Amino acid sequence: MKFDPRTKLIMVFSLSTLAVFVIDIYLLLVVLLISIVVSNYFKENWDFLKRTKKFITLLIGIVLIQSIFSPAGEILLSINNFTILTTGGLAKGIRVILRMLIIIISATIMTGSSPREIIQALIQWKVPYEIAFMVSLSIRFIPILGEEAKDAFTAIQLRGVEIDKLNLTKRIKIYSYMFMPVLSGVIHRAKELSTSLEARAFRAYPDRSSYIKLELARKDYLIMFVSTLFTISILGIYIIMG
């Protein structure tokens, strides 16, 4: 079943709002579960999760930092009177991780819509088309930034520098050498891109026509209504209960 990108945007917005405002860990778990179910329903690509594996260390680090800097409750782990893990700190860390997961997983709902459809959705929501295109182009050019960095990294390695064997200080110094060529490469490509855009009459008129037109079906309205109602209800209960 195909849904309008605007419906998906509302769902992402609802789930992300809940992730930000909900404090209760169990409720955050429920929101995470809903995000997984919804994302799975849209049969989106889960390959990105494999790439997030490298962030596991970062996530564990977040829990520890939260616990060290905002200790609360019972001490779970301490070394020579230095508190490392507390129940309150652990809860805070888990909350941060759950929020990150909800935002990342809910965002995957959008991956089923093409960037052109998402732009059109924003335009039909009266977002100026220059801004809608700017968002889409910046996402489109993230891989190019990666390519530039990879090329610069390979060029350094080909000059006989074994980065893996260097200590952190030397490694940072090497990375600083990469910065200028990557930046100049990106600026060069951005310049080429803007020239191509101008040559194809971008922003020729204050308005533009659209080859595709999105139309909301009854199912889209229903899902938008349910998502909004669900979010408002949860937030309402939170505000009433203080």
Place this chain on the structure above:
Amino acid sequence: MSIVIKTEGLTFSYSEQEHNILDNLSMEVKKGEILAILGLSGSGKSTLCYCLSGIIPHVYSGKLSGEVRIDGHSTQEMDMTMIATKLGIVFQNPETQLFFPMVESELAFGPENLCIDRDEIKKRIDLTLDLLNIKEKRNEKTGHLSGGQKQLIALASVLTLKPKILIFDEVMSQIDEKGKNAIKDIILQLKKEGKTVIMVSHNLDNIDIADRIMTLKNGRLKRFEESL
């Protein structure tokens, strides 16, 4: 045959440079002609393309004198919209000319900017895909195409603007022999349709289909005489 592009005393230098990259350059291009411009790297070929297509002075600035006339109108007096309907330019790198992941969206982009209605855009896409013999690519992702195919899509996306004049700035420099031959066949087809083509290259093999070859050296154009 009528003259579609004419330059008179065209002189240009970029703001940060002292010397003129184009120096009192005058040329004429006739309707339906394939003109090739041959030049070494850094000879000012791309700058000349930018001047002919109005990108200089409308997008890039510098010290410009003389003028470029398209169909009798000076590019300095025309805006980019007006130029885009008369002249299309295809650049060397297809990666920075494709803005959308789907071929069809890419082809619709130019006409959408000109506020052309949906039915007309569809008609233009159909005609262009038919002309370039790439109908099967319509719903393909641009990321899955080869360099040559991407360059064809970049060309197709310019053709949907229906320009009478086409400029190809080193379009064959990043593609294989098969892709080059496909593009040459299309250029000959475009000539049959009455389009005027200006091809710019550093390699003589890439411009062997031209009616006339000129070389760009020291900012000036002269008739090609077997070597650069």
